[in-house]
Amino acid sequence: xxxxxxxxxxxxxxxLADSRIRNAHVARAFPNAVDIRIEERVPVLLVHxxxxxxxxxxxxxxxxxxxxxxxxxxxxxxxxAAKYRAGTCLGTPAAARALAWVHATADPQLELAGRISExxxxxxxxxxxxxxxxxxxxxxxxxxxxxxxxxxxxxxxxLSRRGVMAQEIDLRFQHQVIVRPAAAxxxxxxxxxxxxxx
Numbered sequence: 001x002x003x004x005x006x007x008x009x010x011x012x013x014x015x016l017a018d019s020r021i022r023n024a025h026v027a028r029a030f031p032n033a034v035d036i037r038i039e040e041r042v043p044v045l046l047v048h049x050x051x052x053x054x055x056x057x058x059x060x061x062x063x064x065x066x067x068x069x070x071x072x073x074x075x076x077x078x079x080x081a082a083k084y085r086a087g088t089c090l091g092t093p094a095a096a097r098a099l100a101w102v103h104a105t106a107d108p109q110l111e112l113a114g115r116i117s118e119x120x121x122x123x124x125x126x127x128x129x130x131x132x133x134x135x136x137x138x139x140x141x142x143x144x145x146x147x148x149x150x151x152x153x154x155x156x157x158x159l160s161r162r163g164v165m166a167q168e169i170d171l172r173f174q175h176q177v178i179v180r181p182a183a184a185x186x187x188x189x190x191x192x193x194x195x196x197x198x
Contacts, residue, residue, distance in 0.1 A: 006034060019063050019087035022056075043071040044102045045119070047081040055081075059090040059099055074102070078122025094121045097142060101127060104143035110153050126172065135182075139171040151177050 008026045015024040015038060022039045029035040041062055043054035052070050054062040063086035064070065076098040081090060101119050105112040118130040121141075129137040137152065148171055155177050159166055170178035 008034070011036075017087075019060065020065075043073050045073055045098060046070055046075040047079050048075075048077075049082050049084075053081065053086075055090065055095070057099065057102065059095045061086050061088050061090065063087075074116045075118045077118055077120040097121045097127065101129070101143050104149065105129075107146070107149075110146075110149050111157075112149070112153065115156075133165070135166045135169060137169045137171060144171065155179060 006028075008028070011034075012024050012026045015021050015026070015036070020041050022041045024039070025035075025037040027035050041056040041058075041060060043062060044057045045055045046052040047055050047061070049061070051064070051068070052075065053064060054071055054073070055076075056062060061081060061084055076094075079090070079092070079094045079098055084090060098119050098121050101121075105116060115131050116129050117132050118128075120128040120130070123141075125141055127139050127141055127143075129139060131137065143149070152169065152171060155169060159179070165182040166179050167182040168180040170180075
């Protein structure tokens, strides 16, 4: 096909048919070239789809690049995605809630990005975050305000300084963070990081 006969619109549509391409720009570049620029979708979550599939920040399912090759991002439990094809934008309440948690915990000041291995949205009344060290964080269904998430950061830092491993941290109570140590012992509460008996 000649330079002037090339169907650039059709070429762009074929690029956009790939679930991993968010946007594409195709234009003639004189004297005899075609300029192609693509914007890729960035995975933020893994979902169960037989094998793990990726999902971007808009909720679009991404076909695997290769068998067993996925991004190093948290898994979301409680989100049924197996019946959807690659390129589908999941608009379910569970997907919206999982993405809200991804966006809320991505704030660099919270120091939570990279520490979360799973978001569990299977319970309509609460969301559970599983940290890389195995600690379970039970939180309200939707992300709380920045002050509550900052309290979690402070509590995690305090536990780390003291060499204490938490089995569970509960964020569902107003003005209080409940910490259940991994070893047998009395549950303790924390208000903005200061431990006190529950």
